[in-house]
Amino acid sequence: MSARSQLNTFKSFIKKPHNIILVVLFVVLGYLTLVPLLTIVMDTVTVHSSEARFVKQDVGTLTLYHWKKMFASGITSQKTFYEPFMNTMVVAFLSCVMAIIVGGFFAWTVTRTNIRAKGFISTVFVFPYIMPAWTLAMAWLNFFRNSRIGGAPGLFTVLTGIETANWFAYGLFPIVIVQGLHYAPFAYILIGGILRNMDANLEEAAMLLHASRWQITMKITLPIVKPALLSTFLLVFSSTMSAFAVPAFLGSPVRYQVLTTQMFRTLNGMNPGYGYIMALVMIAIGVGILMLNQWITGRRKSYTTITGKSSNISLFNLRRWRTPLTVILITFLMMIAILPLFSFAIESFIMAPGDYSFSNFTTEFWIGAGRADIANSEPGILRNPSIWLGLTNSLKLSVIVSLIAGTVGILAGYSIAKRRGSRLATWVNNLTFFPYLMPSMAFGAIFLSMFAVRRGFIPALYGSFWLLVIVGAVKYLPFASRSGINAMLQLSGEIEEAGTIMGIGWFKRMTHIIFPIQKATFISGYLLPFISCMRELSLFILLVSPSTRILTTLLFQYNEKGWNQYANAINLMIVVIVVGLNLLVTKLTGASIDKGIGNT
Amino acid sequence: MPKIELKHVTKRFGKFVAVDDLNLVIDDRSFVTLLGPSGCGKTTTLRMIAGLETPTEGEIIINDKVVFSSEAGIDIPPDKRGVGFLFQNYALWPHMTVYKNISFGLENLKWDKAEIKARVEELLTMLKISEFAARYPSELSGGQQQRVAIARTLATGPKALFMDEPLSNLDAKLRMEMRTELKRLHRETDSTFVYVTHDQLEAMTLSSKICLMKEGLLQQYAPPLEVYRRPANTFTADFVGSPNINLIKAEVTSLDPIRLGLPGKVALVFEPLDKMNLKIGAKVILGMRPEHVALTEEPSMAEATVLTSLPSGMETIVQLKMGESYIHSVVFGDLDFDLEKKVGLDFSSGKFNLFDQESLDNLGQGLLKKA
Numbered sequence: 001m002s003a004r005s006q007l008n009t010f011k012s013f014i015k016k017p018h019n020i021i022l023v024v025l026f027v028v029l030g031y032l033t034l035v036p037l038l039t040i041v042m043d044t045v046t047v048h049s050s051e052a053r054f055v056k057q058d059v060g061t062l063t064l065y066h067w068k069k070m071f072a073s074g075i076t077s078q079k080t081f082y083e084p085f086m087n088t089m090v091v092a093f094l095s096c097v098m099a100i101i102v103g104g105f106f107a108w109t110v111t112r113t114n115i116r117a118k119g120f121i122s123t124v125f126v127f128p129y130i131m132p133a134w135t136l137a138m139a140w141l142n143f144f145r146n147s148r149i150g151g152a153p154g155l156f157t158v159l160t161g162i163e164t165a166n167w168f169a170y171g172l173f174p175i176v177i178v179q180g181l182h183y184a185p186f187a188y189i190l191i192g193g194i195l196r197n198m199d200a201n202l203e204e205a206a207m208l209l210h211a212s213r214w215q216i217t218m219k220i221t222l223p224i225v226k227p228a229l230l231s232t233f234l235l236v237f238s239s240t241m242s243a244f245a246v247p248a249f250l251g252s253p254v255r256y257q258v259l260t261t262q263m264f265r266t267l268n269g270m271n272p273g274y275g276y277i278m279a280l281v282m283i284a285i286g287v288g289i290l291m292l293n294q295w296i297t298g299r300r301k302s303y304t305t306i307t308g309k310s311s312n313i314s315l316f317n318l319r320r321w322r323t324p325l326t327v328i329l330i331t332f333l334m335m336i337a338i339l340p341l342f343s344f345a346i347e348s349f350i351m352a353p354g355d356y357s358f359s360n361f362t363t364e365f366w367i368g369a370g371r372a373d374i375a376n377s378e379p380g381i382l383r384n385p386s387i388w389l390g391l392t393n394s395l396k397l398s399v400i401v402s403l404i405a406g407t408v409g410i411l412a413g414y415s416i417a418k419r420r421g422s423r424l425a426t427w428v429n430n431l432t433f434f435p436y437l438m439p440s441m442a443f444g445a446i447f448l449s450m451f452a453v454r455r456g457f458i459p460a461l462y463g464s465f466w467l468l469v470i471v472g473a474v475k476y477l478p479f480a481s482r483s484g485i486n487a488m489l490q491l492s493g494e495i496e497e498a499g500t501i502m503g504i505g506w507f508k509r510m511t512h513i514i515f516p517i518q519k520a521t522f523i524s525g526y527l528l529p530f531i532s533c534m535r536e537l538s539l540f541i542l543l544v545s546p547s548t549r550i551l552t553t554l555l556f557q558y559n560e561k562g563w564n565q566y567a568n569a570i571n572l573m574i575v576v577i578v579v580g581l582n583l584l585v586t587k588l589t590g591a592s593i594d595k596g597i598g599n600t
Numbered sequence: 601m602p603k604i605e606l607k608h609v610t611k612r613f614g615k616f617v618a619v620d621d622l623n624l625v626i627d628d629r630s631f632v633t634l635l636g637p638s639g640c641g642k643t644t645t646l647r648m649i650a651g652l653e654t655p656t657e658g659e660i661i662i663n664d665k666v667v668f669s670s671e672a673g674i675d676i677p678p679d680k681r682g683v684g685f686l687f688q689n690y691a692l693w694p695h696m697t698v699y700k701n702i703s704f705g706l707e708n709l710k711w712d713k714a715e716i717k718a719r720v721e722e723l724l725t726m727l728k729i730s731e732f733a734a735r736y737p738s739e740l741s742g743g744q745q746q747r748v749a750i751a752r753t754l755a756t757g758p759k760a761l762f763m764d765e766p767l768s769n770l771d772a773k774l775r776m777e778m779r780t781e782l783k784r785l786h787r788e789t790d791s792t793f794v795y796v797t798h799d800q801l802e803a804m805t806l807s808s809k810i811c812l813m814k815e816g817l818l819q820q821y822a823p824p825l826e827v828y829r830r831p832a833n834t835f836t837a838d839f840v841g842s843p844n845i846n847l848i849k850a851e852v853t854s855l856d857p858i859r860l861g862l863p864g865k866v867a868l869v870f871e872p873l874d875k876m877n878l879k880i881g882a883k884v885i886l887g888m889r890p891e892h893v894a895l896t897e898e899p900s901m902a903e904a905t906v907l908t909s910l911p912s913g914m915e916t917i918v919q920l921k922m923g924e925s926y927i928h929s930v931v932f933g934d935l936d937f938d939l940e941k942k943v944g945l946d947f948s949s950g951k952f953n954l955f956d957q958e959s960l961d962n963l964g965q966g967l968l969k970k971a
Binding site: 508513516 | 650651652654656670671672673675677678679680683684685687688689691692693694695704705708709752756
């Protein structure tokens with residue numbers, strides 16, 4: 001090709017909006033995700049100011065100190081890295097198994113049996129995932145904390161008089177239960193989607209050959225769903241691995257450390273270098289998982305192929321178990337989705353923790369002006385300026401983040417789908433997904449170190465609200481871009497071309513044709529970042545300053561100070577906002593978070 | 601008026617060559633079909649002319665105006681080329697009513713409200729869909745959706761109309777009806793139609809010229825009946841006509857008269873109508889259209905055994921074994937034949953094409969005589 005025609009090829013390349021979007025995203029995301037990665041690597045081999053004293057080298061000099069201490073220093077390595085690492089793996093694995101069993105069972109029951117109240121079950125079952133991860137952890141403590149470690153005993157002990165054992169109240173066991181339940185809806189959505197879309201003919205063909213229901217499930221359904229199960233397992237694994245709040249709430253009282261809690265201690269304390277190494281390890285595992293997942297879904301795609309909509313497949317008849325099982329499932333849902341909220345409400349009205357007698361009830365923590373004898377005269381929630389500030393900050397942050405992430409996600413999805421298969425699109429696709437693999441806390445830490453100083457034309461952002469916005473938008477972009485890609489892949493390219501050929505401009509095509517048609521999926525792309533941002537703790541915990549504090553970090557502070565009532569009240573507030581908004585948006589637009597997660 | 605010219609147009613997707621050095625002139629007001637098996641580059645060609653795809657190399661001229669040139673760096677956007685495009689899946693906007701689907705493009709051109717109304721109503725009447733104006737596409741049948749799509753495409757009055765397998769989603773009966781409709785529209789709108797299809801029957805019945813492609817290469821560009829009568833090579837011979845042409849390998853055993861030796865010791869004399877350069881021992885392929893294979897009671901030019909007989913009322917397709925080769929014959933009328941029956945064959949009614957076994961190209965036409 002001549003130089004001239006190469007130039008012309010280039011000209012026609014940049015004339016297309018999707019190419020420009022891809023190039024811009026490539027540059028911006030490259031800067032916001034790959035540069036941080038390099039920063040982390042550098043941070044693991046430089047001396048930090050807090051460490052200069054005991055490393056005995058100047059700040060900023062290159063050193064292998066952290067790596068040696070972390071991996072090859074006997075008992076120190078054992079305590080700081082190997083033990084938390086093993087704990088992380090055990091917790092992640094067991095939570096995953098729990099999530100898949102519970103979520104898979106619900107998915108199968110709802111899609112494949114004649115259970116009653118399907119609508120109710122599938123709506124409420126998603127709640128634990130929408131609610132902040134620590135909701136169930138706090139509820140667990142509200143019920144089961146014991147007086148040996150938790151001070152005041154929980155509701156269970158008060159009601160039954162039985163003192164809970166430490167292993168039951170804190171550490172591995174409750175963490176697994178709580179995380180498993182938190183991610184069960186995630187598994188439910190993924191597995192349910194597969195079961196719902198699986199071609200019913202496959203099962204019907206087996207039925208015609210006189211296979212029994214049991215044989216069909218074991219020999220046809222399960223093997224077909226297996227790749228999806230595996231991929232669900234991996235995705236849940238990478239989420240549980242990087243979860244911070246639940247181990248922080250349930251593990252810390254008995255010093256049960258996992259990588260994330262260790263990371264928080266070291267990044268916030270004297271040894272940031274350790275924390276960055278842990279972050280690297282987690283990113284490496286995350287990338288490994290993603291590659292494994294792509295390999296599995298890629299290799300097996302030929303037979304997971306989901307053809308057509310499942311027609312009226314004959315449902316498994318539960319017969320006399322129908323009503324009892326319905327009751328059991330609904331009771332279970334009540335326990336994990338509704339009861340915690342009651343416990344928050346109750347706890348927030350109690351004067352002295354652990355005493356549930358009526359005379360102990362008070363509205364002090366909601367509308368009191370603040371008393372010198374409790375909580376340093378902190379005023380009640382509804383009269384507390386710092387909580388109002390946190391609430392407005394949280395809402396403002398979530399709205400802006402969801403607008404940015406959602407819009408960029410749509411544009412990314414649009415451009416990636418348009419140029420599917422090209423190298424540029426593949427790169428951008430991976431870049432938009434990369435933040436998903438970064439543990440939130442590490443991500444926050446990197447942005448902290450990256451933008452603490454002026455970088456080119458970007459001013460020093462530490463303490464600024466916009467730093468939170470950038471971190472949130474990048475971190476939640478994967479959700480939005482997934483739903484964007486899904487939406488675009490469902491839409492035939494001809495729909496847009498029909499507009500192009502009539503001379504309808506790009507912007508008008510987007511706003512008048514593409515967006516209205518895929519409204520529900522696109523709005524899910526806004527909803528998911530909003531919800532995630534509203535309940536996010538670990539991403540922002542290192543980045544907030546007093547003026548930019550948000551509800552979740554406030555909650556964490558109150559909880560650390562042991563001001564239980566405030567923590568419970570704030571949690572109730574977050575849950576009500578998040579669940580309420582989710583229901584409202586679903587009702588109004590038909591968007592729902594399962595549309596967004598759909599094919600993560 | 602719009603004459604469309606393609607000069608050395610090539611399109612590569614990575615290493616894959618979708619269209620290879622295509623030269624084509626589509627005359628004004630003609631009805632040209634791009635025909636070929638799937639993956640032959642016909643849709644890509646159409647999309648390149650419309651401007652929906654950018655050619656890797658070459659030049660496209662519509663109405664004496666260069667709309668694309670890789671050398672000169674010209675690439676006029678689709679909407680400035682004055683063409684309409686009818687998509688395979690109609691691409692109706694599901695969130696707009698029929699009326700809105702048709703009027704949207706006009707509104708975008710800032711037409712006057714009253715003018716838009718008049719134009720939309722004109723089109724609704726023309727395509728006989730007036731009663732559906734307020735419906736949404738999902739509330740229409742496939743045939744009705746098709747009409748809406750056509751109305752939308754015609755709305756802005758394009759001088760050239762491009763169609764990408766527009767009838768492939770309709771059932772057989774509707775397809776017949778829409779074919780008639782398209783021919784009527786072609787006459788009424790007085791514009792150039794370029795039509796992509798893989799259905800040879802559609803191409804034969806509709807078009808004034810067929811452009812037959814295979815693996816990105818142009819095979820033959822000629823009026824349908826010429827493609828049928830004088831196919832450029834065995835590929836085009838085989839692609840048009842149903843049932844397929846009989847292609848029988850043969851060897852030239854003597855010259856003057858030219859004798860062809862067919863498998864199984866069958867011999868025929870070939871009387872060329874064109875000037876041909878044949879040598880003794882040349883390997884050729886004899887193309888016989890099934891309707892030119894007549895069955896006779898008494899031994900004629902050759903003998904054969906009936907293998908199957910497929911009567912459909914108006915005609916009967918008979919599969920025969922002649923020597924070592926299997927051939928099809930079409931016999932008109934409501935006849936049936938006994939299996940294993942010995943029949944005579946007569947080839948005096950048609951002109952037969954001879955192809956080269958090596959290049960597969962047409963060598964020339966001739967008549968067949970008894971050896």
